[in-house]
Amino acid sequence: MSDPLKNLQSEHLFKHFKAIADIPHGSYHTEKLSNAILAFAEEKHLNAERDDVGNVVITVPATPGHEDAAPVILQGHLDMVTVAKPGVIHDFDIDPITLVLKGDDLYADGTTLGADDGAGVAMALALLDEPDFVHPKLYLVFTTEEEVGMDGAYALDYQQFADAKFMINLDSEDEGTATVGCAGGTHMKSTLPIRRVKAKGLAAVLSVSGLAGGHSGDEIDQFGLNAVKVLADALCAIAKDVDFSIVDLKGGERDNAIPTSAEATLLIAPSERVTLDQTVNALQHTFRAIAGKRDQGMTLALDFPQADAVEASVLDPDSEARVLGALSAAPTGVVAMNRSVPGAVNTSLNLGVAATSDKALSLVFLIRSDHDAARDMLCGRVTRLIDLLGGTTGAPSSYPAWPARETSPLLDTMSAIWQAQTGKALTPMVIHGGLECALFAHALPDLDIVSIGPDNIDIHTANEHMSIPSFKRTYAFLKAAVEALA
Secondary structure, three states: OOOOOOOOOOHHHHHHHHHHHOOOOEOOOOHHHHHHHHHHHHHOOOEEEEOOOOOEEEEEOOOOOOOOOOOEEEEEEOOEOOOEOOOOOOOOOOOOOOEEEEOOEEEEOOEOOOHHHHHHHHHHHHHOOOOOOOOOOEEEEEEOOHHHOOHHHHHOOHHHHOOOOEEEEOOOOOOOEEEEEEOEEEEEEEEEEOOEEEEEEEEEEEEEEOOOOEEOOOOHHHOOOOHHHHHHHHHHHHOOOOOEEEEEEEEOOOOOEEOOOEEEEEEEOHHHHHHHHHHHHHHHHHHHHHHOHHHOOOEEEEEOOOOOOEEEEEEOHHHHHHHHHHHHHOOOEEEEEOOOOOOOEEEEEEEEEEEEOOOEEEEEEEEEEOOHHHHHHHHHHHHHHHHHOOOEEEEEEEEOOEOOOOOOHHHHHHHHHHHHHHOOOOEEEEEOOOOOHHHHHHHOOOOEEEEOOOOEEOOOOOOOEEEHHHHHHHHHHHHHHHHHOO
């Protein structure tokens, strides 16, 4: 098969990106890629180490005459998200990514592209092939399992490059922006015990669907509806007119995604059917009016799967009251906006999953904040609410925030270079998602960090693609920035 990158300029850059795409490297399967990187370092006669979890660190001595310049870390991650389009057969443990060039954009053939973070790793490696590259001492740090919880960064020995003063992370997605801070997060799970009793009635399934959803960090500032919360509010409104019992309830798929659908199975008296139908129709109009443009596709639907009454195990009245109380009272969405960065979210909570089992209601939250203290306070609010309702809450994992620095010589240098190269201002931004930069900043508080990357669109989907011109410009920007630090 012909190489779609063969005739592109910046051959070092695209040679490395193609080599990365040829090696399967989904999360927990990055050993082959790290082997290739270690072999490349050996060819260059550079010291490279791989730790027990697969992180790779390459140490590059400064260009002669530049040994006094402060060392710089270039950092990216080895693993990629592995998603294929329906009907596409692709074994991500064996098959290479097939690259497809469409105009100025690079796609994969029916799968994720892996530019997150193959683009960043390729840029760092390509610099080592540049014949006239002048640089300070460099540490190329490639971590594992970033996409599934930043496991590699958690296990990293930061003291091996503690002399570094600057770090350029290569895992951002928008050209012309410089990420200078990110939110920390806590994954929380609450469990509310429930009791059940036998009841008989007409089964009715109330469902919420068609919401826009989105990433609970990147798109929480769109103020879209949360399907679990809509369902809870609908049930509380229905309870004013209709006597029902809850059989089961479920909504959402994971804590970092705003739920787009939810449903509850109810038992009602057959005589309440018309009233329930009318109430649900009225509520749909109400919620669409509340939703605004983003969630105008929302549907609140009612289905009666059996014509006759059935017997089922339902929540007893006390359990039902506590479940609806938890779902309706739990905070969700944006809690506070950033007081220093206009338009940026400071603190948020996403109720990502809610589901009843035989004996409990489980709620899964992801709480984010630019300040660890604000995150912890919100975690405390949720914990106290669930405690009052007779449940328990645990936080199995947290990751720290990366607060934006008041002054950043690295950002100043990079801004001047971007202005000179493009005639445009470099836009600093604080994101409401997690980046490995936070763990580096936590371990090495004096490290001055900026994150950049080329335009990478629809990441983590089978439609992921990257702008080739943006990739080339970002690489030239990176090279000039590192040279300026020498």
